[in-house]
Amino acid sequence: MIDPFKKITENDKIELLKTLEASIYDFDKNTSILSTTKINDSLCIVLEGYLQIIKTDYNGNKTIVEDLLQYSLFSPSLSFFNDDECDIMAKEPSKIILIDDHAIFNPSLTSPSYTQFILNLLEITTLIIKQRNTRINILTQKSIRNKLLEYFNQMANQQRSRIIYLPFSFTDLADYLAIDRSAMSREIKHLKEEKIIDVKARKIMLNYR
Amino acid sequence: MIDPFKKITENDKIELLKTLEASIYDFDKNTSILSTTKINDSLCIVLEGYLQIIKTDYNGNKTIVEDLLQYSLFSPSLSFFNDDECDIMAKEPSKIILIDDHAIFNPSLTSPSYTQFILNLLEITTLIIKQRNTRINILTQKSIRNKLLEYFNQMANQQRSRIIYLPFSFTDLADYLAIDRSAMSREIKHLKEEKIIDVKARKIMLNYR
DNA sequence: TTTGTTTTGTTGCAAATGCAACAGCGTTTA
DNA sequence: TAAACGCTGTTGCATTTGCAACAAAACAAA
Numbered sequence: 001m002i003d004p005f006k007k008i009t010e011n012d013k014i015e016l017l018k019t020l021e022a023s024i025y026d027f028d029k030n031t032s033i034l035s036t037t038k039i040n041d042s043l044c045i046v047l048e049g050y051l052q053i054i055k056t057d058y059n060g061n062k063t064i065v066e067d068l069l070q071y072s073l074f075s076p077s078l079s080f081f082n083d084d085e086c087d088i089m090a091k092e093p094s095k096i097i098l099i100d101d102h103a104i105f106n107p108s109l110t111s112p113s114y115t116q117f118i119l120n121l122l123e124i125t126t127l128i129i130k131q132r133n134t135r136i137n138i139l140t141q142k143s144i145r146n147k148l149l150e151y152f153n154q155m156a157n158q159q160r161s162r163i164i165y166l167p168f169s170f171t172d173l174a175d176y177l178a179i180d181r182s183a184m185s186r187e188i189k190h191l192k193e194e195k196i197i198d199v200k201a202r203k204i205m206l207n208y209r
Numbered sequence: 210m211i212d213p214f215k216k217i218t219e220n221d222k223i224e225l226l227k228t229l230e231a232s233i234y235d236f237d238k239n240t241s242i243l244s245t246t247k248i249n250d251s252l253c254i255v256l257e258g259y260l261q262i263i264k265t266d267y268n269g270n271k272t273i274v275e276d277l278l279q280y281s282l283f284s285p286s287l288s289f290f291n292d293d294e295c296d297i298m299a300k301e302p303s304k305i306i307l308i309d310d311h312a313i314f315n316p317s318l319t320s321p322s323y324t325q326f327i328l329n330l331l332e333i334t335t336l337i338i339k340q341r342n343t344r345i346n347i348l349t350q351k352s353i354r355n356k357l358l359e360y361f362n363q364m365a366n367q368q369r370s371r372i373i374y375l376p377f378s379f380t381d382l383a384d385y386l387a388i389d390r391s392a393m394s395r396e397i398k399h400l401k402e403e404k405i406i407d408v409k410a411r412k413i414m415l416n417y418r
Numbered sequence: 419t420t421t422g423t424t425t426t427g428t429t430g431c432a433a434a435t436g437c438a439a440c441a442g443c444g445t446t447t448a
Numbered sequence: 449t450a451a452a453c454g455c456t457g458t459t460g461c462a463t464t465t466g467c468a469a470c471a472a473a474a475c476a477a478a
Contacts, residue, residue, distance in 0.1 A: 007316070079339035105332070107216070107325045116316045118327050123314070125334035130288035132341035139348035140387035142466070143434070171455060178349035180436045185457060187434095351436070352464075380425060389466045394427060396464095 001071040002127065004045055004120045012113040019114070020103040027051075027090040034087055039076060042098045046072045049094025055086050064175070073124060077101055080128070139178060144187045147177045152197070152206055162209045166202040210280040211336065213254055213329045221322040228323070229312040236260075236299035243296055248285060251307045255281045258303025264295050273384070282333060286310055289337070348387060353396045356386045361406070361415055371418045375411040 005013050024047070025037060033039065033051065051068040066074075066081060074080045074088070078101065104118075134154055141147045151173075155164040166173060170188075174181035191197045198205040214222050233256070234246060242248065242260070260277040275283075275290060283289045283297070287310065313327070343363055350356045360382075364373040375382060379397075383390035400406045407414040 078335045079342065080335070081342065105328055107321055107328055110319055110321070110324070112316055112319070115319070115324060115327075118324070118331060119314050119316055122327055122331050122334060125331060125338060126287045126289075129334060129337050129341065132338065132345065133288065133290065136341065136344060136348065139345065142387065142389075145434095169455065170457095178351065180351075181456085182437080182458075183435050186459095189457085354464095378425065390426085391428075391467080392465050395429090398427080 001069060002120065002124050003071050004073070004117065004124060006120055007116050008113045012111075016111070016113045016117060017097070017099075019109065019111070020099050022097050022099045022103075024095065024097050027094045027096070029090060029093055031090050032087055033090065033096075037098070039098060041077045041101050043073060043075045043078055043101065043104060045097045045099070046070055046074075047095040047097055049090060049096075050092040051088055051090050051094050051096075053081050053086055053088050071124075073121075073128075075101075135176070144177075144179050144183055145191070147179060148184070148187060148191065151177060152204065156206055156209065162206045164204050164206070166204065169202075210278060211329065211333050212280050213282070213326065213333060215329055216325050217322045221320075225320070225322045225326060226306070226308075228318065228320070229308050231306050231308045231312075233304065233306050236303045236305070238299060238302050240299050241296055242299065242305075246307070248307060250286045250310050252282060252284045252287055252310065252313060254306040254308070255279055255283075256304040256306055258299060258305075259301040260297055260299050260303050260305075262290050262295050262297050282330075282337075284310075344385070353386075353388050353392055354400070356388060357393070357396060357400065360386060361413065365415055365418065371415045373413050373415070375413065378411075 005016075008016065027033060027049070046068050048070055051072075053065040053068065053074065055063045055065045065086060066072075068074060068088075104121075138147055138150045138154065141150050152164060156162055159165070168176075170185070171181055174184045177184065188197075188199065192199060195207055197207060214225075217225065236242060236258070255277050257279055260281075262274040262277065262283065264272045264274045274295060275281075277283060277297075313330075347356055347359045347363065350359050361373060365371055368374070377385075379394070380390055383393045386393065397406075397408065401408060404416055406416060
């Protein structure tokens with residue numbers, strides 16, 4: 001995660017936030033952000049804590065669309081997440097900054113810290129695009145096997161090793177790959193039987209490569 | 210598509226491009242960009258023409274990863290597209306601008322046109338994230354039927370009508386949804402039989418909503 | 419026009435997948 | 449401690465899906 005205020009001194013940051021008319025909110029564990037706070041037309045920056053964007057579909061099924069950790073951004077109007085069917089829950093006590101869109105997109109501001117801030121945001125959005133591209137590359141694979149292998153490859157490149165560590169549970173992996181967990185479990189068994197991979201808890205060894 | 214130079218006068222634009230040490234290239238139809246031009250560590254902006262990012266997998270299968278129209282951006286380092294397995298082909302005579310990353314991420318620049326330019330880039334990257342989110346929302350649907358319906362809904366929201374027009378062929382739609390074309394065709398037939406939709410060439414009427 | 423190319427619709431079939439259900443296990447909570 | 453909860457592995461089964469193949473239609477080019 002990239003700090004949106006990196007390369008900005010603490011004093012400049014305070015000054016900048018004043019200029020942008022930013023406001024800071026605290027949320028207790030297990031509270032909904034949207035029920036108490038208007039975040040439309042604002043950019044939200046997570047300063048600390050842990051939140052989740054949760055989508056409820058017409059059946060009432062809830063899906064975790066995204067995990068928000070420190071320095072995560074979200075914004076309805078800037079569309080870092082999607083619809084109106086979403087809610088945001090603080091899963092841990094969290095502190096977030098709200099900045100109005102119009103304050104951000106204000107070319108008349110000329111301070112170096114503002115320019116640096118915009119460049120930081122540009123770097124972050126660029127990184128998010130990379131992550132989305134990666135996921136799309138995986139999701140467009142047609143079989144469960146190919147989704148898994150594509151995911152393993154991405155992780156191996158990222159972790160620069162043919163031994164990779166899952167950053168989350170197998171249940172979450174199935175969610176990420178948008179496949180049935182039990183079907184995934186079955187396919188992983190096949191990959192193990194064919195000696196293509198070895199699995200020990202969340203440690204996965206790739207025997208090709 | 211958003212013009213990366215919007216709200217910048219022609220004179221300021223020329224001045225800005227000089228400051229950023231931008232270079233302009235022309236490509237003939239059916240030529241490969243990467244074979245003649247080093248684009249690593251640069252941002253590429255399509256000024257005019259039509260190009261495609263083409264991925265060749267280990268089987269030799271070629272996939273069109275992305276179409277690049279006027280004002281499209283692409284960049285290996287900034288990761289608007291993915292891997293090294295990609296090539297970029299001009300499908301029509303095309304003109305592109307290359308700007309070195311370091312020139313863009315230069316907080317010491319203070320001219321209003323530079324600030325406007327990076328704000329424009331930020332707006333574009335934000336829009337790209339929105340598009341990627343939309344596609345991911347569709348790709349994470351488990352059945353062909355749900356992928357189609359999710360896609361139709363997105364289009365209906367976008368076109369603000371329950372009558373939507375496909376922006377491309379059904380063959381391309383199957384690619385976009387990452388499903389088999391014949392299986393998609395079968396499912397569309399079912400949707401028609403169940404009177405959920407009507408289809409006339411690329412015009413689709415949604416009978417719910 | 420004629421020819422060639424791309425798109426579309428269809429079908430049979432084997433294989434892949436989702437779903438439901440259950441059990442074992444470890445961790446957390448009351 | 450006991451109960452509750454979440455994660456994992458497994459299995460049977462109905463359904464969905466991909467694949468291959470072919471013909472008709474639409475479109476583009478010569």
